[in-house]
Amino acid sequence: MIRAAVIAPLALLVMAAAGDPARESSHVVAEGETLGGIANRAGVPAAAIAAANGLVEPYDVRAGQRLLIPRQRAHRVRAGETLLGIAHRNGVTLSQLAIANNLVEPYRVRPGQTLIIPAVLPASARAAAAVAAAAAVADAPAAPRRPYFRRPHDGTVRLGYTSRADGGGHDGVDYAVHTGDMVRAAAGGTVVSAGAVPGRYGRVVAIDHGQGWTSFYGHLARVTVSQGEIVRAGERIGLAGQAGEAERPQLHFEIRRNQQPVDPAPLLGRR
Secondary structure (H helix, E strand, O other): OOOOOOOOOOOOOOOOOOOOOOOOOEEEOOOOOOHHHHHHHHOOOHHHHHHHOOOOOOOOOOOOOEEEOOOEEEEEOOOOOOHHHHHHHOOOOHHHHHHHOOOOOOOOOOOOOEEEEEOOOOHHHHHHHHHHHHHHHHHOOOOOOOOOEEOOOOOOEEEOOEOOOOOOOEOOEEEEOOOOOEEEOOOOEEEEEEEEOOOOOOEEEEEEEEOOEEEEEEOEEEEOOOOOOEEOOOOEEEEEEOOOOOOOOEEEEEEEEOOEEEOOHHHEEOO
16 A cells, blocks of 8 residues: 555646756646646746646646746745735735745744745736636647556566455555566656655655556666656656565556556556
């Protein structure tokens, strides 16, 4: 079973080459990108990008859509300062400052706290972004019910998925592997977790595929992708191994829908 911290939802499908949001003032969404992935690479809160572009939940974006990236600066809170006063002195609204820093009422800040000051975009730019966002929603094709998944490895299934009411079943599929075998992304998406984690799975990769779908890969000998990276279906994400509590080389693979495990078998096509 995977802890919720390992698989954190975000949104997307399949990727193509993209610009670098870390250096852009606006970014054209590439196939497979999500708002969360763009925000992570830009170093700007997803909420700030959403607000700058008139996006509303579930904050879906589509290929070809241009997003304004609101650049920001930092402010260290001094004794006696309030969020409202800081907002006024920096030419932003209280709500803009609160959104950029994930603050909720009563908006308390403390001395020494570092706040992100969002860039103030011209009204014309905000209006254009809002129009573009509305057009993107109107023109977007109906979202697929789920991504197309493929097997992450060609090994035989050592242990399949089982579900029990008490939660004691097996949440995924274990493949027999040789150490160093290539492990591939089951579908395109954004890497939301990559590296060593405490517990049974050792080194892991988790990928967000959008629409609430995520996939998880455990017991890896080596991880070859980074958090926030966009991957294509079939792209190498790591090398198989025996990390964590595995008694022999194997790949543990899960598919989740809204963080709930589902049986991968009927969802998997061929490579």
